[in-house]
Amino acid sequence: xxxxxxxxxxxxxxxxxxxxxxxxxxxxxxxxxxxxxxxxxxxxxxxxxxxxxxxxxxxxxxxxxxxxxxxxxxxxxxxxxxxxxxxxxxxxxxxxxxxxxxxxxxxxxxxxxxxxxxxxxx
Numbered sequence: 001x002x003x004x005x006x007x008x009x010x011x012x013x014x015x016x017x018x019x020x021x022x023x024x025x026x027x028x029x030x031x032x033x034x035x036x037x038x039x040x041x042x043x044x045x046x047x048x049x050x051x052x053x054x055x056x057x058x059x060x061x062x063x064x065x066x067x068x069x070x071x072x073x074x075x076x077x078x079x080x081x082x083x084x085x086x087x088x089x090x091x092x093x094x095x096x097x098x099x100x101x102x103x104x105x106x107x108x109x110x111x112x113x114x115x116x117x118x119x120x121x122x
Contacts, residue, residue: 006098007102010096012106014113026106043120044082046081052083052117054087
């Protein structure tokens with residue numbers, strides 16, 4: 001991956017193989033486990049307005065994704081500065097199609113999909 005490339009960490013409901021030809025299977029791991037492992041090595045793009053993207057909850061779904069707080073905690077603990085953008089479901093899929101890879105996790109939480117924009121390795 002190069003500077004500016006994006007990677008998707010997908011929950012168990014995400015249409016990984018429909019979205020990408022570059023799917024990394026991590027079915028036995030949760031989204032938080034994969035995010036934590038990636039953030040140990042992955043700088044975020046300091047040149048972008050937003051470095052992290054979450055899929056918005058669809059209108060009518062009375063649901064608050066608690067996993068987002070876990071993601072924010074992991075991102076904060078990484079020490080990488082970040083701003084989160086929220087993307088409508090189908091726009092999220094379109095952005096994910098352009099990503100470098102999709103990591104397919106076994107995450108059961110709803111709306112647990114996250115995109116990370118890679119920065120410069122120093």
